Amino acid sequence: MTITGSPEAESAATAPGEPATDRITRIRLSLVHLPLHTPISDAKVLTGRQKPLTEVAFLFAEVGTESGREGLGFSYSKRAGGAGLYAHATEIAPELIGEDPHDIGRLWQKLVWAGASVGRSGLATQAIAALDIALWDLKARRAALPLAKLLGAHRDSVACYNTSGGFLSTPVEGILENATASLSRGIGGIKVKVGHPDSATDIRRVEAVREHLGEAVPLMVDANQQWNRATAQRIGSVLERFDLTWIEEPVDAYDTEGHAALAGKLDTPVATGEMLTSIGEHRDLLRAGACDFVQPDAPRVGGITPFLRIAALADEHHLDMAPHFAMEIHLHLAAAYPRTTWVEHFEWLEPLFNERLECREGRMVVPDRPGLGLSLSDQSHAWTTEQTTVGHRTT
Template sequence: MDLSTRRIAARRPFGGAPDRAAAQDALTGITLSHIVLPLENPLSDAKVLTGRQSPLSAVDILACEAVSENGHRGMGFAYTLRAGGSGMFALACEVADRILSHDPNDIGRLWERLRWQTNSLGQGGMSYQTIGAFDTALWDMKARAAGLPLAKLLGAHHDSMRIYNSQGQYLQASVDEMKAAADRSIGLGIGGIKMKVGQPDGQEDLKRIQAMRDHLPDHIAFMVDANQQWDRAYALQFGRIVDEMGLAFIEEPLDALDFEGHADLARNLATPIATGEMLTSPTEAIQLAQQAACDVSQVDALRIGGVTPFLKAMAMAEAHRIQIAPHWLMELHVHLAAAFPEAPWIEHFHWLEPLFDERLDIADGRVAVPTRPGLGLTLSSKARDWTVASQDIGEGGRP
């Protein structure tokens, strides 16, 4: 047969083909907001002590409020620390109209459409974090339209999960301040305490760990977080010293992308190794699991692009028998982790609480999965006050 007469199978184009026959609804408006949420006190971890970063004094939030032709609403958000908030807002304003008039139920299709619109920026990073705000709003809308909490829409395995606190044990805190903060957390019903390590003087780290270990009740889990500050040899040495202390995990002992090094630590230490919070694409999250680079995956849904890619990363963790303890964002991750079969950890931070009118229920070391439809969140009046820029696309999505 002549090449010119051979038939080529028709292929659907990437990034969301313009096939609208099954459309049941349409996005008519989106409101985007850049919110700068101030923290009560600047915070320092090992990256600050080594001069790599400045103390954290605020969190930049990209909020996305969407409305559909049928009157359904959804609210999602993304975030960045120290830099990039204005860039994420500008990018979101630039691409938002690419999903207007499309069916909001086709979340996977719209995620791909936005991915291809931002492809020149790379597959990950700021582009995916910006997409995460749209994606989360669409999942919120879908669950609200169904009258279900997002956890139930995804297929929840849990009505409550273990929760640990990461907020009061930063490196700028004294031992007495860490103990007091831990006592307050335990008083709130939190079941685990995580402290920062990674100081230039490792002996100081060990003294602080021992002081906290001695202070905490036996039923309270205890974790440490090095924020990527060690090399492989030091991490192995440190891990062997603390292996007898019964830590729930050691977090980010190495560079976030050193999958091989983390895998070696996981094989050679009794203490579980946790990492994954700094990954910025579903590809990296999948590699983390495939390379057995941790015992506990801390992949952050909004850093890898939202709920849609997180579900893929979570399925990969399940397939490789890896536990999960998603990074930060308890208001979102409480829904997503509920759909994981094994017992996850949820990370407690109250930083984002002022953004929303609602609060999570915490007691007896566990956090309850909200029963309100969708994420069960509404932006507060404080969030409106902290808004430094906003843009309506289409008819706007603000109530």
């Protein structure tokens, strides 16, 4: 059974006078392991807390309805957790069968409470994210609108920066080559990883990249939570001279006070939030004034439904936003945010889909295809290790 990407689904917008209700009849869940060409390392590897990253696990949800409409969503996990996402999703997905897919907020709550004994954040809600995102994709497809337009876009393109070329496992010469290639593809900024045990190595690498890029190209650094407060203050002060767009996760993701103290002392903006997995955690972060750029991750917080609540909180706090990873989803969400936004370019996910996102003049362009504008590739099916279907196809 192939649900996503059928011609019928692409053209099935609601006709005048057509009933607005619909019912979910089937859900296909797939666990896909995407291998990386080269193992990559950031500061968490150099401190011995994690092993090099060799693959990313994805949970895909394809939701179909009795009217023939279809939606695609996904969540992901790095290093560990993919099998857990898939297992939890298979347990709770039957709760959606027979439901009206328009009732996304209510259905999100239903799924949360179906698995509440294992929590309302973390892995439990990351499994829900794939289903929630599929429902939003379905809703936008029904309206024959890109998801950004359905949400209320503020722009048709979003400033973008590349991360995948700047890991600590890449020699500085390779980072410079990758940066040149990224800029030639129309990407606007470059992020490099820091947090090397030898801080002088960090400084030399950042200095080399800044000299290579010149002063006009936005440059970000990411410490992946591996500095303590004193180190973050000391190195952050040294890095001020490179005119960085932000310093990302300088201290532990849950050290809200540490992030707030640093944000209050440095001229360089502080960015964080990607590791948080609930609305409440983001609310505490924002109330503490712990960042200048907030970086929510829709798959990690439980999908688009909670992401929109986090975005509303961020707007109330007058914060800029740079959602983490998953550009295929976050491009639409960033386009619908009223303040300054960035989207993170990772080409890693491209083999999973038949479509490609376009970057021009430093910005990623919102596609004009309905919904997320994605369909699964043959390669994604080849990398599928587990799959189950809930419900049935109507005749």
